[in-house]
Amino acid sequence: MRPSLIPLGLLLTLATPVLTGPASAAEPSEAGRFGVEGAISAERSAAAVDKAVEAYLSDEALSPAPAANDDDLLRRLTLDVAGRLPTVEEQIAFAKQGGSDLDRRAAALDRLLQDPGYAANWSAYWRDVIFKRATDQRAARTDHVFETWMTEQLASGAGWDDIASDLMTATGPVGENGATGLIFAQAASGGEVAAESSRIFLGIQIQCAECHDHPYDRWQREDFHALAAYFPRIRLRRFDIPNTKTPNGQPRRSFEVVAVDAPGGDREQAEKAVKRLRDSLMRRFKFVDANKDGGLSVEELQNTPAKRRADRILQFADADGDKKLSLTEVRKLDVPPGLLTNSRAGEHLMPDLENPEEPGTLIDPRFFLTDQELKGGLPDDRRRQAAASLITHNEWFAKAAVNRVFTQLTGEGFYTPVDDIGPDRSVRLEKALIVLSEGFEANDYDLRWLIRAIALTDLYGRTIDSAAPEFVSARPIRLRAYQIFNSVAHVAGGGDYDRGLELMSGNGRNVRRRPTGYGTTPDNRPPASRLLEATFGYDPSTDREDLNGDIPQALALMNGQLTARLAAANGPLAKVLYENPSDVHAVRALYRLILVREPTDAEREVAVEHVGNASDRATGFEDLTWALLNGAEFLTRR
């Protein structure tokens, strides 16, 4: 194999300047508290977490699991950070890397956090957090727009507070501005956007209080509705994309997230509504004029969009005062736009549960965690900025992100489920949570810092055990669809990930560069990746223990095209068999390629025996490749 220290060394050199950010370069400051500025190093926070875990284990009379070996640790780090398997070069480099175990881990982490895979992998994670809970399925057609935007944010090192603010305050076309993803996924419904903002950014499930006072929490109905009152003026507006055509000659339609601030609602929309009413009454005049007397009465207007304000419309438009609208009067129809819109639009109304038909009670914005209030009547941008600021400056903002990332990386949460935290929930290892939250905040909510701090803990680097008591060992975690796709690409490329990616996209031929969905942003994901997402994708807020795969996934792996190609004797296997005339060596090479480790003696014996009993060598190794791709380990972060 090729020596690989040179490219790795180069990588490290290139990466160094970037690493002198607040995370690693600054002097460790005094123990931070919330609100205390200044950087806290990831190493220092990791050590504090270790101490908290150690104290917990000793209280429980438990001892920690041993440290994972190099192969397991590198695979874990690479999957967690960059969402793929380590290349052959990376494996050799890691094995040759000098220094203490922790230094070697830190060096690998720093390199991976600058890998383009980091931003792409975590962007796919946050995409699933948001879109797997979409109540508007049309939003799925723009998830690549979100992914592209999110990847840019993460690659540029934007703070989680800025990202969250952008998601809550976004406006613009859904096909161009990926930050509209959260709002589009909830169909711009104020209540749903408020609920999801609270769930994702604060970890607090305030929407349980939407219909009744919360059964296990302090929140009341008013608390939810006062949060929703920050978001009552967002709308999805449909528009035609200029210079586009669908196959039947119509312009392609899209949506944009807009603010509705004009008194009485969206003036432009209201003006359009007046025009629509005029056109429709003119066109259908004879039809609406049921008694054929040449005029539309209030009764006859009941069957038209004018029904709600028929009286008032008549007042404005009935020039000759005969209590009817003639065709001439309809042609000249011009009424104040406000007449046709709901005059209460723009403020949040809490429904009356006893009388759901009634409009409900007007509620002004108030933030349930701090009781800070905002006066009513403010424009949309002021409201949403206020909400974004209150949410991102709250202590639960840091805790929610820390709980999420910690759960994703260790399989263990301070709170479970990952998105149901808050003052009334029982917390485990609170000291560790606080240390990480303080460090995260002091480092400007830098997600790279957070991953680094958690991945440097002793807990992160231990061997896995699916059944051990909490915080004793690392956990096996099912790979997300993005990681599975990349693992497949790794195998397809014979351990060369980039080559594998090319193969998976048919050397570029299979990538659909045409704009898709609701705008001009191209979807560059290979079709194979989208297919895999459809079969293997899951909501990352699901408890780890509930992620066990399903029958369609098993069938896809057993019988699908991908496995068939990867396991065929003329696929990546061909090179392995050609380069390794001895069965034992070929078994080792296959293990290295697919599972990124050496086989144990027992595994090697089982594999060699199977190959020996097969009708021919190629058949035997096809079976082995199939078995390794289908086995539990390939789909698991170990």
Added chain:
Amino acid sequence: MFAPHAHLSPASRSHFTRRRFLRDLSMYSAAGAAGLGLGGSLPFGAALAADAQGMRKRGKAMIVLWMAGAPSQMETFSPKPDHTNGGGTETIQTAIPGVEFAAGWEKMAAAAGDLAVIRSMTNNEGNHQRASYQLHTGYSPTGSVRHPSVASGIVQQIAPEEFNLPASVTIGNGGNNLANIGGGFLGVQYDPLTVPRAGQLPSDVRPAQGELNERRVRSRLSLMNKLDSSFAARGGGRVVENHREIYQQAGNLMLDPNLDVFTLDDEPQEVKDSYGDSEFGRGCLLARRLVESGVTYVEVRMGGWDTHDDNFERVKNNASQVDPAFSTLIADLKSRGLLDDTLVLWTGEFGRTPKVNARGGRDHFPKAFNSVLAGGGVRGGQVIGSTTADGMAVEDRPVKVDDLLRSCCHALGVDADHEHMSPLGRPLRVVDKGEVVQELFS
């Protein structure tokens, strides 16, 4: 089968996730010691194939005919020939004295003695996606929780245990509006198996390349299991255990001789003809075959009902497919002695405006629409509820979505008040509110 309330305590829910998972597996069946590649020697599904009929006799089943897009009540089962809102649609006499259907539904009119037609369905939701979600789950969609479908609640309670085929199958494609409907927080194991086109095998039950060689499949699975044992010993124990369960079920499905049920090849031509030469007709035929084989819940979907323009021609065309398929399905189930235990529900997500719009179409109208039930102990030959002469409002006996879903549970012997614990520790009933529509069963 399981203790229904075992996992309801929020304090201990994390300890029950695994137990719940293992229990839920029973819907696909754990198939016992005759395990695939695990050293068992019994032929796959042999015992099961023999017992499918016996099992079906014990169990109830449900077939939903889902009219995606919302069918017009005026051109189906609530024509208004004496009002301008009727749009000039002609009517025909049904087997129920004094009750008329729209023309184009001649076979259904003749079968009306087996039908209970609810003409007074009423709801507030006029958005396709939200209403489809509500009709399927009993709840309005929200980002905070993915509600399990009512189908999930049904198969959880009444699906047979020892069974290789999936408990719940969806046939056809109803479009994007139904994308997020399935097991919800109960888990993917409650998602239905989807068959995009009736007559074809479900995806990936046969190898993509080459013939299915049962011996080689077994040998590969056996190798995989041996190698997985080593991963189990290295800390992946539970992962391997769950993985094996899933693979065993997938393998059982793959090698089950009953898989032929998905192809319609062995069905006599005259039977195929009577269902009609359409996707929906083949879907209904497959639904009958699946129920006969012991599948508990089948949904056959048909799009094309969102008739904002050209309503009359389009509905006529749809009726030409649904009328033979639906009526033959009932007759076929009846002649096989399956109708008493099989509830058939025909419905869409809402109705359409009584007023005809300028484009000769009808728009969304949730205030009054139709659902039709047959079999499963429902008394046929009756019409429930009515609308005003212009069709604008329910006049008599309003039936809400919850009432309908609760009545379906009742017919199947499913406890609609059974509570599922959501991941947030909030108990949610299979059907939240509503009352059984007693007339259906009296």
